[in-house]
Amino acid sequence: MDVRLLEATDDPERVVCLGARNDYMSDFVGDQSFEEVMESVDGGSLEEKKRTLIGHLLSHGHFGPFEHPQITIAVEGISRSCMAQLTRHRHVSFDVQSMRYVAFDEVDPAEVRNGEMVVVPPSASDPNWVGRNQKSGAVDEETVKERERVFTESVSRSVEDYQELLDLGMAPEDARFVLPIGTEVNLVMSMNARMLMHVADMRAAADSQWEIRELTESVLDIAAEWCPLTFEYYDEHMKGRKNRLAP
Numbered sequence: 001m002d003v004r005l006l007e008a009t010d011d012p013e014r015v016v017c018l019g020a021r022n023d024y025m026s027d028f029v030g031d032q033s034f035e036e037v038m039e040s041v042d043g044g045s046l047e048e049k050k051r052t053l054i055g056h057l058l059s060h061g062h063f064g065p066f067e068h069p070q071i072t073i074a075v076e077g078i079s080r081s082c083m084a085q086l087t088r089h090r091h092v093s094f095d096v097q098s099m100r101y102v103a104f105d106e107v108d109p110a111e112v113r114n115g116e117m118v119v120v121p122p123s124a125s126d127p128n129w130v131g132r133n134q135k136s137g138a139v140d141e142e143t144v145k146e147r148e149r150v151f152t153e154s155v156s157r158s159v160e161d162y163q164e165l166l167d168l169g170m171a172p173e174d175a176r177f178v179l180p181i182g183t184e185v186n187l188v189m190s191m192n193a194r195m196l197m198h199v200a201d202m203r204a205a206a207d208s209q210w211e212i213r214e215l216t217e218s219v220l221d222i223a224a225e226w227c228p229l230t231f232e233y234y235d236e237h238m239k240g241r242k243n244r245l246a247p
C-alpha cells in the first residue's frame, strides 16, 4: 500500500491552542496575537507553552479543540476488505475508487498470480504467520506453498471470469460481483485530529487485522509530522489504551 498526505490544516497546533484558550478567556480570541492568547500558559518559549497546553488538554480528556485541524490522506492499494473496515468510521469522509466506472479489463490474470490487483495476505506465503481466529498454528513450508497455490489460482481465475463477463457485454458494476474481496482499491479520506486518534485507538490495536494496522501506522507517521506535539503525546501516553477518545 501507499499512504500519502494530500492536504492538511497549516499550523494545526496553533489552531488547537486558539480554540482551547478561547474557552477560558474573557477577551475575544480574534482580537489578540497568539503570544497574548498563550501568555498565561506555563513555558519559556511559545513552543513550550504549546506543549504544556496540548499535554494538559489530552491528559484531561479535553478533546474538542483537536476537532479543528483537518487532514486529507490518499491511500493506494488496500483490499476492499480493509476499506470496509475503515469506512465504518462515521466521522471520516471518503472518496472511494469506483468499480462501476473503473474496469479491470486490461489486467493480465497471469500478473494477478504475482500479486497484481489483489492484496496477498502474509499468511499465504509465511509459514510462521498466525492470524487471529486461526484454528491451527504455524505450518510447514509445503502447506504454505499449497496455500499460496490455492490463493493465487483462485484470485486469478476470478479475474479471468470477470474479464470474460465484460467480453460477454456485462456491465462492470455487475461483473465485479465475481471479484475477490482482496481486490485493491484507492481512496481519499479526510478527518480531524481527534478522529485520527480515535481511528488509531481502534485500528492500531493488537486485535485489529494486519492490513488496517499497517495503514494506521502509516497514517500515524504522517500525523506525527503534521501535529508533532499532539502525536508525540498520543504515542507516549495514549496509544494502546482502548477507546480512550470515544469510550
Ligand SMILES: Cc1cc2nc3c(=O)[nH]c(=O)nc-3n(C[C@H](O)[C@H](O)[C@H](O)COP(=O)(O)OP(=O)(O)OC[C@H]3O[C@@H](n4cnc5c(N)ncnc54)[C@H](O)[C@@H]3O)c2cc1C
Pocket (backbone or CB within 6 Å): 088, 089, 090, 091, 198, 202, 203, 207, 208, 209, 246, 247
Ligand atoms: C478489532 C475490531 C473488530 C470489529 N469487528 C466487527 C464486527 O465483527 N462486526 C461489525 O459490525 N463491526 C466490527 N467492528 C467495527 C466496530 O464495531 C465499529 O463499528 C467501528 O470500529 C467504528 O467505530 P466506532 O463505533 O467508534 O464509531 P465511529 O464511526 O468511529 O464514531 C466515533 C465515535 O462517535 C460516536 N458515535 C458515532 N456515531 C454514533 C451514533 N450513531 N450514536 C452514538 N454515538 C455515535 C461513538 O462514541 C463512536 O465511538 C470491529 C472493529 C474492530 C476494531
